[in-house]
Amino acid sequence: MPPADRSASGDILRLYTDHHAWLVGWLRRRLDRGWLAADLAQDTFLHLLAAPAPAIREPRPFLATIARRLLASHYRRQALEQDYLDALAALPAPLQSSPEERLLAVRALAALDRGLHSLPARAREAFLLAHLDGLDYAGIAGRLGVSVHAVKKYIVRANQACFFAADPTP
Numbered sequence: 001m002p003p004a005d006r007s008a009s010g011d012i013l014r015l016y017t018d019h020h021a022w023l024v025g026w027l028r029r030r031l032d033r034g035w036l037a038a039d040l041a042q043d044t045f046l047h048l049l050a051a052p053a054p055a056i057r058e059p060r061p062f063l064a065t066i067a068r069r070l071l072a073s074h075y076r077r078q079a080l081e082q083d084y085l086d087a088l089a090a091l092p093a094p095l096q097s098s099p100e101e102r103l104l105a106v107r108a109l110a111a112l113d114r115g116l117h118s119l120p121a122r123a124r125e126a127f128l129l130a131h132l133d134g135l136d137y138a139g140i141a142g143r144l145g146v147s148v149h150a151v152k153k154y155i156v157r158a159n160q161a162c163f164f165a166a167d168p169t170p
Helices: 003-028 034-050 059-089 099-117 121-131 137-144 148-166
Strands: none
Touching (some): 034 059
16 A cells, blocks of 8 residues: 555544544434434545545534535435335336335436436436437537537446446446
8 A cells, every 4th residue: 555545544544533423423413213324424434435535624524514415315315216116106006016126126226326426417417318308419419508529428428327336246
């Protein structure tokens, strides 16, 4: 491990040691499930390990911001899953899917959501305009105020992000 990586890991270890218990408590006050607070606190520190080490002047507000974003992502995925399950429940019995099919569909939707939210806003919007609104590249280019070539790049990038988010292999 290069010296810079050891230093960054040491900084994160110090942050973890000094602030993990506080962050779990902060999250517990916002959630009704203690295990979820512990998971999100852990994910906050994993996020720090995966990202370039920033200079942190105020650790608690910084950690709270990351945790708040992870919490919002959790609620967004939860709402997406509930909407899907509600739509399935509204189907007539012969059209309803098995629990296994529902689980696979929920996982696919969550992967698609992860992939889309990893994209810049314009690439995400281009993807949604193409796949949900059925616009062609020229229509998307006009709506976004960019060239057709830029739209093609956005769509390729979005398709790749969604594919790699759904791919279970590392």
